[in-house]
Amino acid sequence: MGSAPANSAGANPFVFGRPIVNPTIAKRDIGLMLFIIAVCVAVLIESWDLPPGTFEPLGSGPVPQAIAFLIIGLCLIILARAAIALARHRVPQKTAEELEMEAADAASGFHPRPWSATAVLVMSGLYIVVLYLGVLGFGVVSTFFLLIVILFLLGRPPLRAFAAWVTSFDRAHLPSAMPVFIAIGISVAMGFGCEFVFTKIFYVDLPTG
Amino acid sequence: MAPLFEGITHILTPIPFLLVGLGTFLGIIGGAIPGITGAMMIALTLPLTFNMIPGNALALLIGMYVGAISGGLITATLMRMPGTPAAVMTTFDGYPMARAGQPGRALGFGIAASFVGGIISWIFLVLVSEPLSDLATRFGPFEYFTLVVMAMVLIASVSQGSMVKGLLSGALGMLVAMPGVDPAAGGFPRLTWDVLYLNGGLGLLPVLIGVFAVSQLIADIVDIDRTIERTKFSTKGILMSFKDWKNQAWNMLRSSVIGTWIGILPGIGANIGSIVAYTTAKNMSKTPEKFGTGSEEGIVASESANNATIGGALIPLIAMGIPGSVIDAILIGALMIHAIQPGPTLFLNNPEIVYAMISACLLANIMMYGIMTSSVGKIAQLMFTPRAYVLPPILVFCVIGSFALNNLFFDVWVMLGFGIFGYFLERSKVPLGPFVIGFVLAPIAESKLRSGLMMTDGDFSPVVTRPLPLIFVIISIILLFWPFYQDWKKARNNNAKG
Numbered sequence A: 001m002g003s004a005p006a007n008s009a010g011a012n013p014f015v016f017g018r019p020i021v022n023p024t025i026a027k028r029d030i031g032l033m034l035f036i037i038a039v040c041v042a043v044l045i046e047s048w049d050l051p052p053g054t055f056e057p058l059g060s061g062p063v064p065q066a067i068a069f070l071i072i073g074l075c076l077i078i079l080a081r082a083a084i085a086l087a088r089h090r091v092p093q094k095t096a097e098e099l100e101m102e103a104a105d106a107a108s109g110f111h112p113r114p115w116s117a118t119a120v121l122v123m124s125g126l127y128i129v130v131l132y133l134g135v136l137g138f139g140v141v142s143t144f145f146l147l148i149v150i151l152f153l154l155g156r157p158p159l160r161a162f163a164a165w166v167t168s169f170d171r172a173h174l175p176s177a178m179p180v181f182i183a184i185g186i187s188v189a190m191g192f193g194c195e196f197v198f199t200k201i202f203y204v205d206l207p208t209g
Numbered sequence B: 001m002a003p004l005f006e007g008i009t010h011i012l013t014p015i016p017f018l019l020v021g022l023g024t025f026l027g028i029i030g031g032a033i034p035g036i037t038g039a040m041m042i043a044l045t046l047p048l049t050f051n052m053i054p055g056n057a058l059a060l061l062i063g064m065y066v067g068a069i070s071g072g073l074i075t076a077t078l079m080r081m082p083g084t085p086a087a088v089m090t091t092f093d094g095y096p097m098a099r100a101g102q103p104g105r106a107l108g109f110g111i112a113a114s115f116v117g118g119i120i121s122w123i124f125l126v127l128v129s130e131p132l133s134d135l136a137t138r139f140g141p142f143e144y145f146t147l148v149v150m151a152m153v154l155i156a157s158v159s160q161g162s163m164v165k166g167l168l169s170g171a172l173g174m175l176v177a178m179p180g181v182d183p184a185a186g187g188f189p190r191l192t193w194d195v196l197y198l199n200g201g202l203g204l205l206p207v208l209i210g211v212f213a214v215s216q217l218i219a220d221i222v223d224i225d226r227t228i229e230r231t232k233f234s235t236k237g238i239l240m241s242f243k244d245w246k247n248q249a250w251n252m253l254r255s256s257v258i259g260t261w262i263g264i265l266p267g268i269g270a271n272i273g274s275i276v277a278y279t280t281a282k283n284m285s286k287t288p289e290k291f292g293t294g295s296e297e298g299i300v301a302s303e304s305a306n307n308a309t310i311g312g313a314l315i316p317l318i319a320m321g322i323p324g325s326v327i328d329a330i331l332i333g334a335l336m337i338h339a340i341q342p343g344p345t346l347f348l349n350n351p352e353i354v355y356a357m358i359s360a361c362l363l364a365n366i367m368m369y370g371i372m373t374s375s376v377g378k379i380a381q382l383m384f385t386p387r388a389y390v391l392p393p394i395l396v397f398c399v400i401g402s403f404a405l406n407n408l409f410f411d412v413w414v415m416l417g418f419g420i421f422g423y424f425l426e427r428s429k430v431p432l433g434p435f436v437i438g439f440v441l442a443p444i445a446e447s448k449l450r451s452g453l454m455m456t457d458g459d460f461s462p463v464v465t466r467p468l469p470l471i472f473v474i475i476s477i478i479l480l481f482w483p484f485y486q487d488w489k490k491a492r493n494n495n496a497k498g
Helices: A023-048 A062-088 A096-108 A114-133 A138-154 A156-168 A171-201 B002-011 B014-032 B038-049 B054-079 B085-099 B103-136 B141-158 B163-176 B196-200 B204-222 B242-264 B270-284 B296-320 B326-337 B351-382 B387-404 B409-427 B433-456 B467-497
Strands: B180-182 B188-190
Touching (some): A023 B163, A023 B409, A062 B163, A114 B204, A114 B387, A138 A156, A138 A171, A138 B387, A171 B387, B002 B014, B002 B351, B014 B038, B014 B054, B038 B054, B038 B204, B038 B326, B054 B085, B054 B103, B054 B326, B085 B103, B085 B270, B085 B296, B103 B242, B103 B296, B103 B351, B141 B433, B141 B467, B204 B326, B204 B387, B204 B409, B242 B270, B242 B296, B270 B296, B296 B326, B296 B351, B326 B433, B387 B409
Antiparallel strands (some): B180 B188
């Protein structure tokens, strides 16, 4: 915990707390803080015309306005720290733990899959839209959604083995194709199981198609 | 004591007993699977409790709370990967001990310490919560408002990483709580942008599930190919010997008291408790050099303290309606969903709920010890379930969970939106704990401030003229500026060294 940067360079400036030394985080901060500031500006505009309180002296506007101003101030501090970090450290400054994890990842050939996460989010959006349209029941839609997402996350090898087994019925492909069978089992059990449990036992009004 | 015995008797009847057992078991499993946190599990379970009576719902959730904090030690010990953030310190000694061929013994120390920590904090919960609640009923609106402000500053100041980001997170949570029809201002809609669905405000469940479950799912999918080191498992040494109990007794007691105290402080959860207890144990140990290499004392300190924070954190929740940790913020949400007003009057208005919660905490700790010692081997196998099978069903649960409260797809989009926002906050190292606590506490703080101002005709001066609010304000200011002062001093020293 709290390990120091492994290759810290130069003196630390003070900008309301320890400055960020990792330019990667600093770059992320800039985008996020600008987005948050934009949201706060929208909040300030929306709350500006709120009427004063009728039964009490405070009214509806001052509290959200005060919070929005506080957030903008904090965002500006973080932006200032990010700018200093980017100006001072072009090369990422990593902690000993981060370096150790990177070495372990490199040894195991690990690569992060941000695009997989994006794809799953897009699929989730489509799943919600199909549920909203109510064309098909929750059980059917969820079973297909689960099957597609599980197979997508498992990657190609099990699907290839499954395709090979389907075309040749060669038992040698079965062990490699097993994850596909498991995926089908989980999807059907979860999709229709959830529909049954939540509509019949917990009385949730799930779309039934 | 009679209400407590009534609570215990109630919790031992079949349905509450089974619910505590189920909650504890599911919590342990969730805690043992990396990527599933206690907060995530409890947020996802909340919709299942809508049809339960409140006491049973709280019993299930508290069982899950105890199970999730305890279950994290399994992965921390066998995989060097804390199942929950609370078990981070356990990895430092649990994993080396397991690697050295004593995984059963390492887990045995952790389980026993968790049990003792849980029981000691439960004793404090029984002894302290009612008197504290009595005291809190005398708080006026300004006292309560400044207490909430102090809690928010405390949460931000101790959240891991940057304090500015902790404060930002808390303030963002408060801002998210603002939209909706404002009853105190004549029912006028506020920050709704003419969206009718926003008149009721952003729902607690969609926001919670988004921030804690969906953001974690996104992070898990990004890292889905990461391989994890694992050690061979055997149950040899899972039960501690009398000699071990004797050797660790003082360490367990001290760490449990530290954990309970840290838990009582508003907003600080199990991870901080285990860090403080671990550091204290190391500083007081005769063999500090062993810490980090497989020290029994290290495992015991970390695990006693993180479980002790549960009972500790329930104290401010029950007595004052102030969450002692992120999970307690979700429990406050559970109370509100069941139309129970959290706060100092909880003891007066709903004593049966309070004692059901307290009794569930005791039973869950006992069950946790039984389940963990008898079936930790089988539970450990679940850690190796491919995440491709686990994550998509959780996503479906997230959709159901956010839809279930109002049967609105708008809530599902809110959940997805906050999931993405939460993921980007985490990527920027903005802690999520203060966000949720800010979201839960903001309406309380605002309503108390308004009540106070109505009483004083718009005069803010009681914040500094009344003794208790003044004390809370002074503590808030010290808490706010102390980390900045320390950092400024550090930066100055570094600059002086050149």
